């Protein structure tokens with residue numbers, strides 16, 4: 048293990064600007080995100096993720112936010128284990144009827160102020176599962192949604208952009224209320 | 226002892242079923258097949274329903290012959306297979322939930338996917354209104370002094386799929402674990418009915434997000450079998466490339482995640498970098514990080530250009546540079562080995578009985594791999610090994626993944642070296658009259674089965690069977706006598722699909 052740790056010491060960090068393919072540089076995005084998060088919520092943003100019946104594709108990309116390339120924790124964005132610790136509920140899936148109750152209960156367990164981010168095409172309106180006897184179809188049918196992040200699944204960069212948009216908006220709302 | 230093929234001759238053979246035979250049996254023949262499964266000569270590949278028919282797919286353990294046995298049950302009852310052969314239990318409970326067909330003498334008649342929240346019962350059979358009141362789900366009992374229960378889920382602490390686990394423990398030791406799933410049931414087989422083949426492919430690719438390639442692959446092969454379509458060579462080879470990239474990405478992610486559940490985050494950090502590299506290469510090559518909607522019936526929708534080839538090659542070259550140090554780290558870290566060696570053992574007998582596919586089966590002595598037998602192109606033209614271990618513990622499941630990473634790297638390189646040119650896709654026409662097709666494809670988790678019937682240009686019935694059906698029950702067995710704190714580790718080493726089995 049020492050060898051590997053030692054190597055890591057000299058090797059540059061994996062964390063990097065986005066690959067050339069992406070229109071927005073991750074670094075830039077993340078810096079903006081950090082500013083917005085600080086303005087609105089102090090130093091951190093805690094997210095509780097809920098799979099409300101997704102195919103698990105959205106989860107894979109949400110997971111990817113934690114890898115060394117995106118490393119969301121460096122901006123104070125953390126995924127937390129309990130809704131009681133969360134500022135944001137990140138919900139995926141077409142909300143199956145079997146998950147509706149659990150989603151509602153998780154929402155009510157989250158303290159105010161809270162925001163709900165619906166991730167993925169399914170979470171918007173049921174996606175390609177809309178119309179099934181077994182799905183409700185869209186997170187906003189069950190709990191109020193502040194932001195939709197489209198994609199099937201949205202890639203990590205898009206999810207970051209979405210979080211930034213949320214923070215920008217809530218910051219504006221806060222100013223207008225004040 | 227009749228062979229599977231002899232048995233099929235006793236039934237009424239259905240024409241237009243490819244590539245393996247299907248025969249309509251009587252109850253006697255059905256029972257005989259069930260008892261053979263119980264004896265262990267044959268393995269259960271799948272058991273599924275239609276409004277008044279049940280089907281079971283069987284594979285002969287020795288010859289790898291495959292056949293489907295069907296039984297008409299106009300009275301809505303059929304003899305239970307699960308009574309003799311426990312791997313069929315959850316499948317029979319599901320058939321009852323979805324179609325209202327009841328397995329006679331079924332030892333466990335509780336609902337499986339139906340939690341009485343759909344507002345209908347038997348949604349794919351003769352629908353009736355849901356029950357007006359829900360009875361609480363009866364978990365199985367465990368008796369003894371000082372036992373306590375721990376209920377977990379459906380919402381878990383991590384970013385994972387929803388399901389419920391009911392532990393009964395004596396102090397730290399798990400005496401019984403019972404799973405309750407169905408939370409992600411989306412009614413996919415219901416949506417398939419009457420759908421076009423294109424929409425079917427889209428739905429199939431969303432059965433389980435981490436296996437989107439394997440499902441699209443299996444679905445497409447089943448359609449092509451039904452219509453007797455020959456796919457261009459280039460598509461055949463590219464499909465396998467996609468499947469190996471998917472396997473690579475998932476195994477790399479899993480190896481890291483298992484170590485993370487043993488509180489060894491360093492491995493996860495490094496493995497996830499490699500996983501991300503694979504996803505980015507896939508994105509460059511096929512325009513989607515998970516390679517979704519690339520495989521369709523008839524071929525592929527997107528060709529691999531030089532840019533894409535270069536991206537994949539770079540990744541395939543980089544992993545052998547980085548990965549061995551991680552394997553060494555895994556193997557030489559005592560605190561990690563302490564958690565994985567001897568933990569969560571699945572015996573060879575159970576893996577065999579449940580016909581467990583993928584790393585779960587192969588870590589417990591079951592060498593089954595559909596790329597080998599029955600096999601399909603281009604794999605019969607490629608060199609690869611199917612790693613097998615006997616220990617059946619978490620460590621063995623990690624090692625199978627490590628070996629499979631190496632095999633997938635080699636396979637992907639071989640494919641790129643020999644990639645044939647030519648067209649990418651043939652049109653999928655509609656054939657008159659009903660035609661049935663079936664396919665088995667090796668996903669990263671194990672064998673995925675798709676069975677379907679097309680009528681004209683539409684899907685009349687499509688059944689998709691995830692490998693998790695036969696792996697979830699083994700997790701219940703594996704955790705027994707282990708401590709509660711080892712559950713996440715065991716669970717991750719299985720990494721069963723929720724969405725895939727809930728459908």
Ligand code: SF4
Nearest residue numbers: 101102104167168169
């Ligand atoms: S949006 Fe796509 S990836 Fe996300 S849950 Fe739905 S089908 Fe899966």
